[in-house]
Structures are given as C-alpha cells and as structure tokens.
Amino acid sequence: xxxxxxxxxxxxxxxxxxxxxxxxxxxxxxxxxxxxxxxxxxxxxxxxxxxxxxxxxxxxxxxxxxxxxxxxxxxxxxxxxxxxxxxxxxxxxxxxxxxxxxxxxxxxxxxxx
Amino acid sequence: xxxxxxxxxxxxxxxxxxxxxxxxxxxxxxxxxxxxxxxxxxxxxxxxxxxxxxxxxxxxxxxxxxxxxxxxxxxxxxxxxxxxxxxxxxxxxxxxxxxxxxxxxxxxxxxxxx
Numbered sequence: 633x634x635x636x637x638x639x640x641x642x643x644x645x646x647x648x649x650x651x652x653x654x655x656x657x658x659x660x661x662x663x664x665x666x667x668x669x670x671x672x673x674x675x676x677x678x679x680x681x682x683x684x685x686x687x688x689x690x691x692x693x694x695x696x697x698x699x700x701x702x703x704x705x706x707x708x709x710x711x712x713x714x715x716x717x718x719x720x721x722x723x724x725x726x727x728x729x730x731x732x733x734x735x736x737x738x739x740x741x742x743x744x745x
Numbered sequence: 746x747x748x749x750x751x752x753x754x755x756x757x758x759x760x761x762x763x764x765x766x767x768x769x770x771x772x773x774x775x776x777x778x779x780x781x782x783x784x785x786x787x788x789x790x791x792x793x794x795x796x797x798x799x800x801x802x803x804x805x806x807x808x809x810x811x812x813x814x815x816x817x818x819x820x821x822x823x824x825x826x827x828x829x830x831x832x833x834x835x836x837x838x839x840x841x842x843x844x845x846x847x848x849x850x851x852x853x854x855x856x857x858x859x
Contacts, residue, residue: 675851731801737785737787738785
C-alpha cells in the first residue's frame with residue numbers, strides 16, 4: 633500500500649556535524665510536505681514545509697530537499713546541537729485522500745556531545 | 746501567540762470506562778484535527794473539522810469514538826467504552842484553513858487503559 637516512510641529509524645551524530653534525515657513517499661498525487669520535530673512528552677513541532685513546485689527550501693539551520701522523480705524528501709540540519717535530539721517525522725498531504733496529512737514512522741536523532 | 750491547548754495531560758482509566766479530551770485551538774484557526782499517536786508511530790488522523798462541520802471522519806471508530814466542535818472553536822473527543830488498544834497519545838492540531846498550511850499541534854493527552 634501507499635505510505636510515507638523513513639529510511640533509517642535512528643540516527644546518531646556528533647555535536648557540530650550536519651545531519652541528514654531521509655523520507656520516501658509513494659503517492660505521486662501529494663504536493664505538499666512538512667517536517668516535524670517531536671520531543672519526548674510534547675506534540676509535533678513544525679520545522680519547515682515545501683510545495684511540489686520547489687525542490688529546495690531553506691530555514692534557519694535547516695534545509696529540505698524534494699526529489700519528485702524518485703519520490704524522496706530529506707531534511708538537513710546544519711551544525712547539529714544537543715537540543716536537536718528528537719524524533720523527526722515527514723508528512724505528506726494527499727489530495728487524492730481528501731487532503732489528509734499522512735505521517736511517516738519517524739527517525740530518532742541522537743546528538744552526542 | 747498562544748499555542749494549541751489540550752487537557753488533561755494524562756488520563757488513566759479501566760477498559761470499558763469512558764473518557765473525554767478537550768482542545769482549544771490557536772485563535773482564528775478554522776480547521777481543527779484530532780490525531781491518535783500510538784507509541785513508536787506517527788500520528789494518525791481521526792477527524793478533521795472546518796469551523797463546526799466535519800470534513801473527514803473516515804478513520805474515526807464511530808462505534809466508540811465521538812467528537813464535536815459545536816461553536817467552531819473548542820472541541821472535545823470522547824471514547825465510550827474504552828478498549829485496551831485505545832492506549833495512545835491523543836493530539837489536537839489546528840491550522841488557519843485546510844489548504845497548504847502547516848498544522849500546529851498541542852502537547853496531547855496521554856491515555857492509559859488498564
């Protein structure tokens with residue numbers, strides 16, 4: 633079936649290094665994607681979004697890349713900090729399912745000091 | 746800007762009991778969502794409201810779950826009777842509309858069924 637999924641369930645990086653979190657999606661009808669960060673005991677926090685008419689979008693220390701050809705989304709975090717440790721979810725908006733937001737399973741990012 | 750408020754933060758009940766969760770969205774947000782997040786998984790949409798009308802409740806187990814947003818602002822989600830598999834975090838989110846806009850989440854209610 634169709635799904636939004638993440639390639640790696642866990643990612644461990646050294647403080648100061650760059651992090652890359654990947655996401656694969658299978659629904660070609662999706663045209664809006666969001667990355668969320670979820671810390672323990674809290675709700676998902678919006679990080680950055682991207683529409684399908686773009687292939688790159690930058691925020692503060694974060695960059696999202698979208699490759700529609702291979703249906704792949706990535707989140708890059710520059711100079712990763714201990715405060716970046718959390719679970720990261722990608723989500724896609726499926727217009728052939730009433731605009732429902734579908735979340736992947738998540739990648740846990742652990743930052744080593 | 747105040748975020749999405751949810752209460753209670755935690756709830757423990759026995760199976761077959763009933764429980765209700767409350768959500769106050771961000772002021773001015775017309776669209777409100779309830780999600781269920783089982784441990785280790787991403788959130789799953791249960792129901793979406795646009796003002797006080799239901800837009801999508803296709804994944805809401807209607808034999809036991811109900812939700813309302815009578816005045817188009819606050820919302821309540823109820824489970825009656827609860828089952829063991831309902832143990833999860835129930836998240837509320839809101840957005841200005843239903844278009845390509847990020848949804849903003851509250852911190853959820855963690856429900857444990859004994």
